[in-house]
Amino acid sequence: MSDKAKNFIWRAFLYFCMLILLLLIFAPLAWLFISSISTRAELLSVPPHWWPHEPTLQNYLDILAPTETTSRTARNFRYALTNSIIVSGTVTLVSLIVGSLAAYAFARLRFRFRRSALLAFVSLRMLPAISIVIPLYVVLRGAGLLNTRTALILVYLSFTLPFVIWIMTSFFQSIPMELEDAARVDGCSRLGALWRVIIPVSRPGLVATGVFAFLLAWDEFFFALLFTSTPDAKTVPVAIAEFTGRHAIDFSAQATGGVLAAIPPVILALIFQRYIVQGLTAGAIKG
Amino acid sequence: MAPNGRRLSDYIRRLGNLEMNEGAFALILILPSVILTLGLILWPLANTFVMSLHESNLARPQRQDFVGFQHYIHFLGNRMFWETIGRTFYFTFVSVGIELVLGIAIAMLISAKLKGWRFLRTAVIIPWAVPTIVNGAIWRWIYNADYGALNGLLLQLGLIDKYIAWLVEPHRAMNLVILADVWHSAPFVVLIISAALVSLPVELYDAASIDGANGWQRFTRITLPLLRPAILVVLVIRTVEAFRVFDIIYIMTRGGPVNGTMVISYLTYQETFSYLHLGRGSALSFIVSAFIFLLALLYVKVLYTEDVAV
Numbered sequence: 001m002s003d004k005a006k007n008f009i010w011r012a013f014l015y016f017c018m019l020i021l022l023l024l025i026f027a028p029l030a031w032l033f034i035s036s037i038s039t040r041a042e043l044l045s046v047p048p049h050w051w052p053h054e055p056t057l058q059n060y061l062d063i064l065a066p067t068e069t070t071s072r073t074a075r076n077f078r079y080a081l082t083n084s085i086i087v088s089g090t091v092t093l094v095s096l097i098v099g100s101l102a103a104y105a106f107a108r109l110r111f112r113f114r115r116s117a118l119l120a121f122v123s124l125r126m127l128p129a130i131s132i133v134i135p136l137y138v139v140l141r142g143a144g145l146l147n148t149r150t151a152l153i154l155v156y157l158s159f160t161l162p163f164v165i166w167i168m169t170s171f172f173q174s175i176p177m178e179l180e181d182a183a184r185v186d187g188c189s190r191l192g193a194l195w196r197v198i199i200p201v202s203r204p205g206l207v208a209t210g211v212f213a214f215l216l217a218w219d220e221f222f223f224a225l226l227f228t229s230t231p232d233a234k235t236v237p238v239a240i241a242e243f244t245g246r247h248a249i250d251f252s253a254q255a256t257g258g259v260l261a262a263i264p265p266v267i268l269a270l271i272f273q274r275y276i277v278q279g280l281t282a283g284a285i286k287g
Numbered sequence: 288m289a290p291n292g293r294r295l296s297d298y299i300r301r302l303g304n305l306e307m308n309e310g311a312f313a314l315i316l317i318l319p320s321v322i323l324t325l326g327l328i329l330w331p332l333a334n335t336f337v338m339s340l341h342e343s344n345l346a347r348p349q350r351q352d353f354v355g356f357q358h359y360i361h362f363l364g365n366r367m368f369w370e371t372i373g374r375t376f377y378f379t380f381v382s383v384g385i386e387l388v389l390g391i392a393i394a395m396l397i398s399a400k401l402k403g404w405r406f407l408r409t410a411v412i413i414p415w416a417v418p419t420i421v422n423g424a425i426w427r428w429i430y431n432a433d434y435g436a437l438n439g440l441l442l443q444l445g446l447i448d449k450y451i452a453w454l455v456e457p458h459r460a461m462n463l464v465i466l467a468d469v470w471h472s473a474p475f476v477v478l479i480i481s482a483a484l485v486s487l488p489v490e491l492y493d494a495a496s497i498d499g500a501n502g503w504q505r506f507t508r509i510t511l512p513l514l515r516p517a518i519l520v521v522l523v524i525r526t527v528e529a530f531r532v533f534d535i536i537y538i539m540t541r542g543g544p545v546n547g548t549m550v551i552s553y554l555t556y557q558e559t560f561s562y563l564h565l566g567r568g569s570a571l572s573f574i575v576s577a578f579i580f581l582l583a584l585l586y587v588k589v590l591y592t593e594d595v596a597v
Contacts, residue, residue, distance in 0.1 A: 011401070014396060014399055014401055015401060017396055018396060018401060018403065018407055021393065021396070021407065022407065022410060024470070025410050025411065025413060025414060026410070028425050028426070028429060028470065029413065029414075029417070029425075031425070031428075031429065031436050032421075032425050032428075035428065043434060044433075044434050045434075046433075046434065046439070046450075047439040047442060047443055048434065048435075048439035098319045098320055099320060101316040101317070101319065101320070102316055102317045102320035102321075104316060105312070105313040105317050106317075109309045109310075109312060109313040109316075110309055111309060111310045111314070112310070114313075117317070121320075121324070122583075122586075123583040123584070123586075124324065124328055126527050126579055126582065126583035126586065127328065127332070127576060127579060127580075127583075128530075128531035128552060128572070128575050128576060128579055129531075129533075130531070130533070130552050130555050130556065130572045130575055131331075131332060131335055131572045131573060131575060131576035131579075132327070132328055132331035132332055132335065133331075133559075133572070134331075134334075134335055134338060134559060134568060134569055134572065135330070135331040135334035135335055135338070136327070136331050137345075154327065155327065157323055157327060158323075158324075158327035158328050161320060161323055161324065161327075162324070162328075165320060190312050191312075215416065218418060219418045219419055221533075221534045221537070222533055222534065225537070236418070237418055237419075237420035237421075237534075240420050240421060240424055240538075241420055241424075241537065241538055243424075244424075244427075244538070251428055251431075251434070254424055254428070255424075255428065258421040258424050258425060261418050261421050262416070262417045262418060262421050265416045265417070265418060266413055266416045266417065268416070269412050269413070269415070270409065270412065270413075270416075273409060273412060276412070276478070277478055277482050
């Protein structure tokens with residue numbers, strides 16, 4: 001066989017792989033969406049209706065504009081969306097501010113235990129939630145903070161903060177030292193140089209890290225499952241898990257919740273695609 | 288009030304301009320993080336250890352009897368515990384193994400720059416961005432025994448002649464959960480490996496081509512060795528994550544059927560929050576932490592000895 005023919009077959013094979021891959025990526029998502037616009041009855045047909053005979057947006061209306069006849073779970077889902085947005089947003093903001101300050105110190109200043117402290121933060125990121133959850137539960141219950149968004153925000157900092165410190169340190173390290181030196185020569189204080197020079201320059205890093213922290217918080221399930229049991233503070237992942245009731249599963253409602261829960265992180269990830277890849281590699285590779 | 292207020296703002300301005308020495312400045316910047324970390328991670332961690340040495344019940348956390356290492360001894364001599372550890376390792380190695388091979392293959396496919404490669408690169412991110420719980424819910428619904436898409440598809444294709452209860456056989460349930468995890472996590476591997484691929488030196492490949500190396504030789508002799516640091520990083524991150532898997536187990540199988548997907552995090556959860564055995568749960572969670580800590584040490588060692596720059 002000539003090289004040309006071999007090359008042709010190879011490329012055809014690669015295109016075939018690409019096609020299969022795209023199918024594997026999109027088919028489960030498509031099925032989730034199709035389930036969300038199907039009626040309960042149609043979802044239970046055998047064999048499945050791959051496209052609903054009577055597509056409906058009722059499931060979305062139930063969640064986004066509930067009426068008296070809507071089920072309690074569907075109605076509570078709207079509160080869950082609000083809770084998730086508030087919790088994830090606040091956690092992102094706080095961990096960005098607090099974490100960046102520490103990251104700056106790690107990246108730029110010389111002080112004792114700098115290296116070991118940074119390593120400590122890196123390894124803390126690895127700790128499983130289960131190893132700290134019991135004392136936190138006992139304390140939060142004692143303080144009457146169970147079922148509050150405050151509790152979730154506080155606890156979520158335990159995993160977003162080490163993450164922010166870790167990634168921002170490598171971002172700050174990639175900024176040329178001369179920038180600050182120039183600012184300091186011009187009479188800026190340390191804090192002034194940080195605020196007026198470093199922060200504006202590292203905006204891409206802050207954005208990437210912020211998006212990341214938001215995704216982490218939005219995705220969190222374990223703490224939310226244990227620390228919340230009323231609509232006051234339940235987040236989206238908990239609400240979705242709850243569609244799987246004790247007796248039956250409301251598949252169409254769960255699918256609808258799934259679509260709504262997936263939209264914000266997917267959109268963020270697509271918009272900030274480039275940043276995310278940068279952030280992942282900066283954080284993961286350089287430490 | 289007015290003069291007082293002016294004095295205060297004066298004071299703040301002076302503090303801002305104050306030339307501090309580097310150590311003091313660093314301390315101020317790091318302090319908030321340290322306090323939060325102490326309160327939210329280190330103190331609870333220490334407390335978990337203390338609790339693991341006591342007999343106590345979540346219903347009455349104030350009553351505690353010291354029992355030493357009895358809980359640890361209980362688990363270390365317990366067959367169920369070791370089976371759970373075994374399953375956790377099975378989940379970890381199989382899912383991370385598949386994700387790594389698949390992830391590298393997909394990253395290579397993207398780097399071949401066929402028509403539509405940009406679209407593929409973007410599409411790959413989506414499963415990664417889908418929340419873990421949603422991912423679990425999707426696959427549980429697909430695997431559903433009575434109405435699931437997998438059954439419907441296989442039946443219509445004539446591959447099965449009646450619906451199969453996919454998640455009823457323990458070992459198969461575990462493998463199907465792993466499959467769902469791969470769908471969600473392989474993209475992470477693709478993202479990191481792709482970024483590493485982009486920065487590989489082109490000259491090496493040109494030289495290899497001139498020397499007559501074929502595609503496979505170029506891949507095994509140049510690409511893979513150069514990817515080593517990135518692969519190591521991915522390996523350790525994913526291993527740690529897989530070892531503490533909980534969410535997807537909770538939503539898909541709750542450790543069942545017949546403990547078929549019972550992993551160490553879920554066992555700990557059950558012991559603590561279903562049976563309310565605080566002491567035993569703490570002991571278990573401390574064992575998990577010990578495993579993870581060893582992995583984390585490995586990670587730090589890899590990061591700082593490989594001199595990774597991608």
